Amino acid sequence: MATGIELSTLGHRVRHHRLGAGLTLDELGARVGVAGSQLSLIENGKREPKLSLLQAIADATETDVSDLISGEPPNRRAALEIELERAQASPVFRRLGIAPVRVTKGISDETIESLLGLHHELQRREREAIATPEEARRANTELRLRMRDRHNYLADIERLAEKQLRAAGHTSGALTHRTVSIMADKLGFELIYAGDLPSSTRSITDLENGRIYLPPASIPGGHGLRSMALQAMAHRLLGHTRPTDYADFLQQRLEINYFAACCLMPETNAVAFLQQAKKDRNLAVEDFRDAFGVTHEAAGMRMTNLVTQHLGIALHFLRVDHNGSLQRVYENDGLPLPMDVTGSVEGQIVCRKFSARSAFSQQNRTTEHYQYTDTPAGTYWCSTQTGTTPDGEFSITVGVPFDDARWFRGRESSARAVSTCPDEACCRRPAADLAHRWDGKAWPSARVHTQMFSPLPRGAFPGVDDSEVYAFLERHAEG
């Protein structure tokens, strides 16, 4: 019982039980052997009672100590008062220098609700203001570097996933929809497929009725639905609360993605598979993908979690769109990535010579494209697979420094390229003769690039419209 907030809840519970027993402060004080004024301090969360006194109060009001120290507000009024105390104690409010409202019996619930409404709006605007695209990029970069320091590996979530899988009876092979349903069931959730999910959401969880709503039918790529259901469960399993800022939002998103990946490719089995493949000098993203029934992208990303940690190999992962723009990236092998002044790499254009881009021009797209690329940081071996979405083509690349290519299938590739990026002469500046030929005679019209990150939109959850979410839940609550 260390914090003021917990003392505040305790105080409300003591008062609730005192009033329930029909006792005044002095009457209860007389029964438990302290002055009424002392009890008042306790009820107002200003003093921490000794356990012996709590026991006496519990006896006198015919309840249990465990009930008194429960973290739940005893009733709606107390919940409102505690929430207002919290809001008024927040840095956002205190910075304004406005005197907090002292809550007395005379203040109606409606008044407190109105004040809370203002506080919520104040906090929402504060969050919106800080999540500028620049702030968002910075948060993204910090998270990427933090994960790089720990080999993109999160032991706690690995263990949590294995525990949940064991409890649901999963032992090996691809994770079935059935097992995912059992996992949800054990958490008290039913998976429901709904055709009318708001477009700003991937899933919605109804905490009151224990339901996780997911989009219907199959998503291209196969593991989409399992992954979404697992991510929704992960919020609950990892104890997530509403994100306080963009960095918090990113961290949560990373954790739920990580949890889903751990369930689809559990550490023990995945590492055994990868270690055997390394021993056979036959590591390949496509084999790992097929063994666990996931997308090429999911398999490649998962390798970044496990391959450094368990196989001692540094590596990189790139998802690049048809324009060469980086959509998703991880690197701990020193591959020279394009970077803006803030150190952000997302949305930057990778070297035209990289396997991630040269694979687009390959004839045979059914197998991985293997290539050695000399860069200013050394030679890298890369395997790239291309794919298509309604938004256009993309490529998934997993690569390693030259010395580690010997563990991978495709190491015998004769494809070679030389990249001197970030030197613009490498692939960004036109050849001198062409520049001379066309200077002043070409007038391209630029395509406007959509922002990589937009500020937090309306509502408490980034990217989601609360009103749509609540309307959706209203529609489904009956059924």
Ligand SMILES: [Zn+2]
């Ligand atoms: Zn280049």
